[in-house]
Each structure stands twice: as structure tokens, then as C-alpha cells.
Amino acid sequence: MTSVYRVVQSGDVRSLGINPNHWYVVARSINVSNKPVTVTLWKQAIALYRDSMGIVHALEDRCPHRRVKLSHGQVIGDELECAYHGWRFNSFGECAAVPYLAENQKLPNCKIRHYPVKEQDGFIWLFPGDVEMLHITSPLQPMGLLEWENLNYIASVAIINCNAHYSYLIENLMDMYHGHLHQDYQAWASAELQDIHEDDNCVDVHYTAQSYYKIDKIWSISQLFFPALRRLHPEPLDVSYIYPHWASKLGQDFKIYCLLCPVNETETKAYLVHFTSLNSFWRLHKLPLLFRKFVKDSLFGSAKKLLDALVRQDVLMIEEEQQAYLQNPEIKNYELNRALVSVQRLMKSQVNSLTTVQQEL
Numbered sequence: 513m514t515s516v517y518r519v520v521q522s523g524d525v526r527s528l529g530i531n532p533n534h535w536y537v538v539a540r541s542i543n544v545s546n547k548p549v550t551v552t553l554w555k556q557a558i559a560l561y562r563d564s565m566g567i568v569h570a571l572e573d574r575c576p577h578r579r580v581k582l583s584h585g586q587v588i589g590d591e592l593e594c595a596y597h598g599w600r601f602n603s604f605g606e607c608a609a610v611p612y613l614a615e616n617q618k619l620p621n622c623k624i625r626h627y628p629v630k631e632q633d634g635f636i637w638l639f640p641g642d643v644e645m646l647h648i649t650s651p652l653q654p655m656g657l658l659e660w661e662n663l664n665y666i667a668s669v670a671i672i673n674c675n676a677h678y679s680y681l682i683e684n685l686m687d688m689y690h691g692h693l694h695q696d697y698q699a700w701a702s703a704e705l706q707d708i709h710e711d712d713n714c715v716d717v718h719y720t721a722q723s724y725y726k727i728d729k730i731w732s733i734s735q736l737f738f739p740a741l742r743r744l745h746p747e748p749l750d751v752s753y754i755y756p757h758w759a760s761k762l763g764q765d766f767k768i769y770c771l772l773c774p775v776n777e778t779e780t781k782a783y784l785v786h787f788t789s790l791n792s793f794w795r796l797h798k799l800p801l802l803f804r805k806f807v808k809d810s811l812f813g814s815a816k817k818l819l820d821a822l823v824r825q826d827v828l829m830i831e832e833e834q835q836a837y838l839q840n841p842e843i844k845n846y847e848l849n850r851a852l853v854s855v856q857r858l859m860k861s862q863v864n865s866l867t868t869v870q871q872e873l
């Protein structure tokens with residue numbers, strides 16, 4: 513382990529905004545239907561709904577008539593109808609109909625914001641930033657989860673709701689020395705930071721560690737339920753902050769993503785997606801696709817209980833950190849993990865780059 517010893521100047525990180533020029537995750541696909549739902553991404557209430565073709569749209573969740581939430585309303589064909597007086601809005605946020613419009617009256621020329629959305633890998637990705645960025649030669653794309661459709665990976669999803677700034681969650685996920693907290697759930701052990709690579713969008717941290725699980729036999733998945741079957745063995749542990757999301761890999765068997773939806777300075781929602789690899793089972797790969805799909809679907813969620821338990825432990829710590837900060841923002845933390853210095857640098861530079869772009873415009 514390195515002898516780096518730093519005091520994290522946390523003050524401004526804990527009230528940092530977000531760089532909106534990225535794709536954020538605002539919902540799971542299965543939770544969006546033709547019944548509108550409201551989500552909040554960095555203080556903006558957004559109504560999500562599916563039109564008659566099943567395509568997802570995102571409108572500012574505020575009727576311009578009396579400023580109530582449009583998500584109380586209903587979808588009529590391809591339009592979102594407000595619950596209060598029945599004004600309807602198309603997917604561009606334009607007022608398309610008013611039920612009591614007199615013959616001599618024109619439709620009000622009001623418009624609400626609509627957001628670019630994409631449905632990909634089981635989630636709804638939303639771009640809250642400058643739409644011009646999506647029209648350049650190499651437009652920004654959602655991070656994506658390569659394993660979501662891959663028949664060799666079993667997925668589990670846990671939802672994180674924590675009353676804390678997103679920086680606390682990312683720092684928790686990047687600091688693998690906190691395996692100490694999860695000892696009773698045996699997630700990983702003996703992490704040692706080896707190296708860090710960082711650029712304008714990403715911090716990659718490589719640790720060596722010990723894993724309790726090895727997925728190399730057909731019954732291996734039962735290790736998730738029976739601790740007695742687990743054996744500690746060395747595995748590389750790689751974690752990446754790919755702004756604004758997080759990804760990790762423990763050996764060849766596990767990949768985990770954390771997809772962020774920061775709500776405000778003291779509230780963060782995120783989706784933890786865990787994949788167990790079936791790559792070792794070459795016999796399974798020769799079976800008919802339909803059967804493999806059946807196996808993948810039947811095992812969906814098998815790690816959820818474990819994930820939920822880990823999330824509960826993490827959220828307790830993260831929320832206490834936030835409370836301690838709010839009570840005494842001037843007190844600095846002591847930090848030994850230099851990965852967190854890189855992480856904070858990336859958070860700040862992402863938000864500062866935005867200020868530079870705005871000043872140039």
C-alpha cells in the first residue's frame with residue numbers, strides 16, 4: 513500500500529452540481545408504461561410515459577396552464593393529458609389540444625421542455641444537457657451495459673435511495689477498503705490499491721483482492737445462498753468512475769454497474785446492476801438459444817438479496833457522512849486512499865468544464 517496521506521478538501525465537493533451533458537439513468541424500462549410516472553433528476557421533475565407505439569418520452573413535469581404536475585394525468589394516444597383541465601401536450605412539449613377551446617380562440621402558444629431519452633439495456637437514459645452536444649459528429653452515447661442482453665450473464669438489480677450527495681456514493685464505490693463493512697456478507701476481502709489511471713471522463717483504479725466466490729461449476733451459483741461453499745482466493749478488482757456512472761469487475765465472474773440519477777445536493781438515486789458470468793460453462797453455450805434465454809430469465813435477480821443487504825450497509829454509512837458534513841461542513845476528513853483524490857478531481861473538472869463552455873458561448 514502507498515504511504516499517501518491526504519486531507520480531502522471536501523467542502524465544495526459536497527455541494528457540487530452535475531455536468532448535465534451526459535446520459536443519466538432515470539428509470540427501469542419495466543417501470544415506464546402508458547401511465548405517466550414522475551422522476552427527479554438534479555432538481556428537475558420529469559414526466560415519463562410511453563406513447564401508442566410504446567416509445568418512451570420525457571416532458572418537464574409541469575403543466576404550463578396552472579403549473580401542476582402533468583404526471584397526474586393520462587396518455588391519450590400519443591399525447592399527455594393534464595389531470596386538471598385536460599390540456600394535452602405532444603412529445604415536443606407543445607400544447608396540442610384544449611377541450612374547451614372556443615371557436616374564436618387559438619391554442620395557447622405554450623411549450624414545456626422535452627428531453628432526449630433512449631431505452632437501452634433495461635433502463636431509460638435521459639440527457640438533461642445541451643442538445644447541441646447530441647448533434648455533433650461523435651455525439652455522446654449512454655454508457656450501456658454490454659452484459660444485459662448477453663445470454664452468458666445473469667443480472668440482478670438493486671435500487672439505491674440515499675439522503676446524501678452523489679460524491680459520497682461514488683467515493684464509497686471507488687474505495688474498496690470498505691470491504692470491512694461487508695464482512696458478514698462476504699463480498700470481497702484484502703483489497704490493495706495497485707494503480708490509478710485517469711483522464712477527462714474517467715478514473716480507473718486497479719486493486720488486488722480476494723474473492724469469496726468462484727463461478728466455475730454448474731452448482732457454483734448456490735454459493736450466493738450458502739456461505740459454507742465459499743473459498744477465499746485472489747482476484748483482480750477493477751473499479752471505474754466513468755462520469756457520471758460506475759463500473760467494476762471482480763475477476764472473470766462478476767461485473768457490477770452503478771447507474772446514477774442525482775436528485776439534489778442531499779439526495780441520490782442509483783441502480784446497482786450485478787452480473788454473474790456463465791462464461792465458464794462451455795457446455796451450456798451449445799444448448800439452444802431459447803433454453804439459454806430461459807436459464808438467464810429464470811435466474812434473473814438471484815443476487816438481489818445479497819445486493820440489497822450490501823446497499824443497506826453502505827447507505828447507512830453514506831447518510832451518516834452527509835449528516836456529519838451538514839452539522840460541521842468546515843471539518844475536513846482524513847483520507848488514505850489516493851483514488852478518492854482522483855475521483856474528486858474528476859467531479860470538479862466535469863462541472864468546471866461546463867462553466868468554461870458556458871463562458872465561451
Ligand code: FES
Nearest residue numbers: 575577578594597
Ligand atoms: S393545470 Fe393543466 S390543464 Fe389546467
Ligand SMILES: [Fe+2]
Nearest residue numbers: 690694822826
Ligand atoms: Fe459497499
